[in-house]
Amino acid sequence: GENVEQHPSTLSVQEGDSAVIKCTYSDSASNYFPWYKQELGKRPQLIIDIRSNVGEKKDQRIAVTLNKTAKHFSLHITETQPEDSAVYFCAASIGGGSQGNLIFGKGTKLSVKP
């Protein structure tokens, strides 16, 4: 079945450094790729997403890149701050996305040390 692999599972950086989380997906029909941030004890929150017709998208300190040929996408966080510490999940739509289902990676726990 469809699968999303996410790496690394844990990531520790110094405040001010950049962080990169990578995901690969198996369904070549996937066309929507969101990223979620989940703080301890809270619900996942959508922080950025990208569609398959776009190669890169930025929103202030976060950016997402997509390589459809290689079937991988990445989250980039620049100038990290302690409040960026959380678990980050990538996801990919199953098929073209019209049905609504997303398949999630297993998450990356990001720790930003002050």
Place this chain on the structure above:
Amino acid sequence: NAGVTQTPKFQVLKTGQSMTLQCAQDMNHEYMSWYRQDPGMGLRLIHYSVGAGITDQGEVPNGYNVSRSTTEDFPLRLLSAAPSQTSVYFCASSSPGQGNYGYTFGSGTRLTVV
């Protein structure tokens, strides 16, 4: 606009008991789903619905039932609770028919089965 509302927030069940987790959304989203979140496993799809009267199974449906009698409500029923169902459950909704593929999550239900 309350978004996605889940109740209860916490629940302890004895093995063999049944219960219903409630989920309601006020955004007129046609798509609703239930995920369970276990440590190191990410978010796994239990059941989903693409509209009132329509439900389907996800990746881990065994032991759970759902119904969708209205657009707003999507309850999840545990038929006979087992310790393996100890998890955090999230309800999510979206509107792919309107081009809104990103999920809005409820605040979660932490369920313990003893």
